[in-house]
Amino acid sequence: MKKPVRVAVTGAAGQIGYALLFRIASGEMLGKDQPVILQLLEVPVEGPQKALKGVMMELEDCAFPLLVGMEAHGDPMTAFKDVDYALLVGSRPRGPGMERAELLAINGAIFTAQGKALNAVASRDVKVLVVGNPANTNAYIAMKAAPDLKPGNFTAMLRLDHNRAASQIAAKTGKAVADIEKLCVWGNHSPTMYADYRFATIKGESVKAMINDQEWNANVFLPTVGKRGAAIIEARGLSSAASAANAAIDHMRDWALGTNGKWVTMGIPSQGWYGIPKDVMFGFPVTCENGEYKVVEGLEIDAFSQGCIDKTLKELTDEQAGVAHLI
Numbered sequence: 001m002k003k004p005v006r007v008a009v010t011g012a013a014g015q016i017g018y019a020l021l022f023r024i025a026s027g028e029m030l031g032k033d034q035p036v037i038l039q040l041l042e043v044p045v046e047g048p049q050k051a052l053k054g055v056m057m058e059l060e061d062c063a064f065p066l067l068v069g070m071e072a073h074g075d076p077m078t079a080f081k082d083v084d085y086a087l088l089v090g091s092r093p094r095g096p097g098m099e100r101a102e103l104l105a106i107n108g109a110i111f112t113a114q115g116k117a118l119n120a121v122a123s124r125d126v127k128v129l130v131v132g133n134p135a136n137t138n139a140y141i142a143m144k145a146a147p148d149l150k151p152g153n154f155t156a157m158l159r160l161d162h163n164r165a166a167s168q169i170a171a172k173t174g175k176a177v178a179d180i181e182k183l184c185v186w187g188n189h190s191p192t193m194y195a196d197y198r199f200a201t202i203k204g205e206s207v208k209a210m211i212n213d214q215e216w217n218a219n220v221f222l223p224t225v226g227k228r229g230a231a232i233i234e235a236r237g238l239s240s241a242a243s244a245a246n247a248a249i250d251h252m253r254d255w256a257l258g259t260n261g262k263w264v265t266m267g268i269p270s271q272g273w274y275g276i277p278k279d280v281m282f283g284f285p286v287t288c289e290n291g292e293y294k295v296v297e298g299l300e301i302d303a304f305s306q307g308c309i310d311k312t313l314k315e316l317t318d319e320q321a322g323v324a325h326l327i
């Protein structure tokens with residue numbers, strides 16, 4: 001039996017938490033041979049803490065062989081002690097009528113505190129995934145608050161956008177989603193993201209040539225993927241939860257266990273790739289091997305793509321400027 005790893009999940013009593021924890025505990029994220037200890041964080045108030053206890057009772061009742069420990073916390077300094085993986089799901093999403101400055105201030109406080117706590121007590125190799133919105137900027141804040149950890153180990157979730165794009169392409173071409181390779185999403189997890197299928201192939205055939213319809217790309221595909229979150233809320237009355245949890249599992253599994261050369265999308269701090277300024281938390285195409293991700297470099301960026309990348313970059317740099325006083 002492998003040595004257990006410690007996995008922190010914040011916002012553990014929320015709807016994404018409910019769709020996520022059981023899959024981590026069953027081995028879908030880190031492998032069917034990897035025991036896990038769950039260190040769960042919720043806000044330190046009675047309602048969410050009580051709900052968290054209920055979720056933990058259900059986890060117990062699953063009798064997962066790989067779940068060898070489980071703790072409830074109300075303080076990131078204890079929740080993140082020695083963690084190898086941290087999934088930061090809890091945040092304050094934008095509510096109706098909420099000003100941007102208010103949103104950034106609330107999340108600035110949450111992710112500064114969580115970044116500091118990771119810096120102080122987590123494993124030096126902790127892999128961090130931020131799911132809570134605004135995900136890229138929250139990840140950027142946490143990374144900046146953790147100067148003793150590797151900046152590259154802070155990532156933001158673009159995988160839901162990636163998976164949504166893959167499904168739309170599968171539906172358009174009538175092909176299997178599993179056969180789609182070399183798809184990527186550039187930029188921010190927001191409607192400005194740029195899902196790019198110019199390099200994508202299905203069984204070696206070019207997806208761009210198969211679709212051959214720039215009007216569909218610009219006016220149907222990109223808006224459909226970009227506004228998918230809003231469409232789910234409209235249909236379900238609640239925001240995406242199971243698909244978001246699934247994307248978080250995909251992101252962490254691929255990072256930890258590798259992609260066998262397949263491209264996936266991760267939000268990572270730029271090292272200057274494709275002209276994106278250093279440290280901007282940006283969606284890039286990557287492959288993963290031996291617990292490390294590597295950006296797919298050297299792709300040609302045409303004028304349409306550059307325009308899309310510039311737009312999502314501008315949104316992100318504006319968000320990051322809004323939190324500059326915290327850094």
Ligand code: NAX
Pocket residue numbers: 010011012013014015016017041042043048089090091092093110130131132133134135157158160161189229239240241244
């Ligand atoms: P819920 O409101 O159901 O749950 C969030 C939970 O987080 C609550 O239980 C709350 O008490 C807890 N929480 C809040 N602040 C916390 C803190 N400082 N420490 C610990 N726990 C805290 O939201 P849910 O539907 O689970 O969504 C969670 C986040 O994911 C939201 O910010 C949401 O916007 C974001 N999403 C991100 C996606 C992505 O692709 N990156 C897609 C789905 C989702 O919209």
